[in-house]
Amino acid sequence: MRVEYNFEQLQDCQCGACPVHDTSACVMEKTGGMKFTTCSSTPDPDDVEGIYCSFQKGKSSCTDLDVSKACLCPTCPVWRSHSLDTSYYCVKGAAS
Ligand code: SF4
Ligand code: SF4
Numbered sequence: 001m002r003v004e005y006n007f008e009q010l011q012d013c014q015c016g017a018c019p020v021h022d023t024s025a026c027v028m029e030k031t032g033g034m035k036f037t038t039c040s041s042t043p044d045p046d047d048v049e050g051i052y053c054s055f056q057k058g059k060s061s062c063t064d065l066d067v068s069k070a071c072l073c074p075t076c077p078v079w080r081s082h083s084l085d086t087s088y089y090c091v092k093g094a095a096s
Contacts, residue, residue: 001082003095005045005056014076015050019069020090026062052089053078059093067091 003009015021031049045057052059053073071087073079084095 001084001095003051003054003078003082003084005051005054007042009054009078010043010048010051012077013050014072015052015090018072020065020067020071020088021049023066023069024060024062024064026064027060030062051078052093053082053084053095055094057094058089060090062090065090 021027027049045051045054048057049060049062051057067088073084073087073089078084082095086092086095089095
Protein backbone atom coordinates (compact mmCIF):
# COMPACT_ATOMS: atom_id res chain seq x y z
CA MET A 1 0.00 0.00 0.00
CA ARG A 2 1.27 3.48 -0.83
CA VAL A 3 2.29 5.50 2.25
CA GLU A 4 1.46 9.20 2.58
CA TYR A 5 4.04 11.54 4.03
CA ASN A 6 2.51 13.31 7.02
CA PHE A 7 3.71 14.46 10.41
CA GLU A 8 1.74 11.89 12.40
CA GLN A 9 3.36 9.03 10.51
CA LEU A 10 6.74 10.70 10.69
CA GLN A 11 6.44 10.61 14.48
CA ASP A 12 5.72 6.87 14.35
CA CYS A 13 8.66 6.19 12.03
CA GLN A 14 11.40 4.05 13.62
CA CYS A 15 14.20 5.06 11.26
CA GLY A 16 15.75 7.43 13.78
CA ALA A 17 16.52 4.49 16.06
CA CYS A 18 17.69 2.17 13.30
CA PRO A 19 21.29 0.93 13.21
CA VAL A 20 21.31 1.18 9.40
CA HIS A 21 20.65 4.89 9.83
CA ASP A 22 22.58 5.52 13.06
CA THR A 23 25.94 4.58 11.63
CA SER A 24 25.64 6.91 8.63
CA ALA A 25 27.92 9.93 8.92
CA CYS A 26 25.93 11.57 6.11
CA VAL A 27 22.61 11.24 7.97
CA MET A 28 24.21 12.47 11.18
CA GLU A 29 25.67 15.48 9.41
CA LYS A 30 22.33 16.35 7.83
CA THR A 31 20.21 15.94 10.93
CA GLY A 32 22.47 16.25 13.97
CA GLY A 33 20.79 13.08 15.20
CA MET A 34 17.27 14.50 14.89
CA LYS A 35 14.47 13.21 12.67
CA PHE A 36 14.18 16.53 10.88
CA THR A 37 16.25 19.63 10.43
CA THR A 38 13.65 22.35 10.79
CA CYS A 39 11.49 23.71 13.61
CA SER A 40 8.42 23.55 11.39
CA SER A 41 5.63 21.28 12.63
CA THR A 42 5.15 20.20 9.02
CA PRO A 43 8.70 19.71 7.76
CA ASP A 44 9.22 19.37 4.05
CA PRO A 45 10.22 15.80 3.05
CA ASP A 46 13.57 17.19 1.90
CA ASP A 47 14.23 18.34 5.49
CA VAL A 48 13.64 14.88 6.93
CA GLU A 49 15.68 11.70 7.22
CA GLY A 50 13.00 9.08 7.81
CA ILE A 51 9.64 7.83 6.51
CA TYR A 52 11.45 6.71 3.38
CA CYS A 53 8.56 4.35 2.66
CA SER A 54 6.33 7.32 1.74
CA PHE A 55 6.04 8.14 -1.94
CA GLN A 56 6.80 11.82 -1.29
CA LYS A 57 10.12 10.96 0.37
CA GLY A 58 11.61 7.76 -1.08
CA LYS A 59 15.20 6.70 -0.59
CA SER A 60 17.82 8.73 1.23
CA SER A 61 20.33 10.80 -0.70
CA CYS A 62 22.97 9.43 1.70
CA THR A 63 24.99 6.56 0.27
CA ASP A 64 26.73 5.31 3.43
CA LEU A 65 23.77 3.48 5.01
CA ASP A 66 24.88 0.13 6.45
CA VAL A 67 22.53 -2.51 5.05
CA SER A 68 24.40 -5.27 6.89
CA LYS A 69 22.43 -4.09 9.96
CA ALA A 70 18.77 -4.99 10.57
CA CYS A 71 16.01 -2.70 9.28
CA LEU A 72 13.50 -1.70 11.98
CA CYS A 73 10.58 -1.17 9.61
CA PRO A 74 8.79 -4.39 10.68
CA THR A 75 8.55 -2.91 14.21
CA CYS A 76 6.89 0.29 12.94
CA PRO A 77 3.18 1.18 13.30
CA VAL A 78 3.20 2.67 9.79
CA TRP A 79 4.54 -0.61 8.37
CA ARG A 80 1.80 -2.59 10.10
CA SER A 81 -1.07 -0.21 9.32
CA HIS A 82 -0.17 -0.21 5.60
CA SER A 83 0.38 -3.98 5.41
CA LEU A 84 3.90 -3.44 4.09
CA ASP A 85 5.98 -6.57 3.52
CA THR A 86 9.35 -5.23 2.39
CA SER A 87 12.03 -3.11 4.09
CA TYR A 88 15.17 -0.98 3.61
CA TYR A 89 13.16 1.83 2.00
CA CYS A 90 16.03 4.22 2.78
CA VAL A 91 18.09 2.39 0.18
CA LYS A 92 15.50 0.80 -2.11
CA GLY A 93 13.00 3.66 -2.30
CA ALA A 94 9.34 4.13 -1.39
CA ALA A 95 6.85 1.34 -0.83
CA SER A 96 4.54 0.73 -3.78
S1 SF4 B 1 7.94 1.63 7.67
FE1 SF4 B 1 10.11 2.11 7.93
S2 SF4 B 1 10.50 3.91 6.64
FE2 SF4 B 1 8.29 3.70 6.92
S3 SF4 B 1 7.78 5.03 8.63
FE3 SF4 B 1 8.12 2.97 9.45
S4 SF4 B 1 10.28 2.84 10.03
FE4 SF4 B 1 10.02 4.66 8.72
S1 SF4 C 1 14.01 2.25 6.12
FE1 SF4 C 1 14.46 0.51 7.48
S2 SF4 C 1 16.71 0.25 7.22
FE2 SF4 C 1 16.22 2.28 6.47
S3 SF4 C 1 16.55 3.63 8.23
FE3 SF4 C 1 14.36 3.08 8.18
S4 SF4 C 1 14.18 1.34 9.57
FE4 SF4 C 1 16.33 1.54 9.03
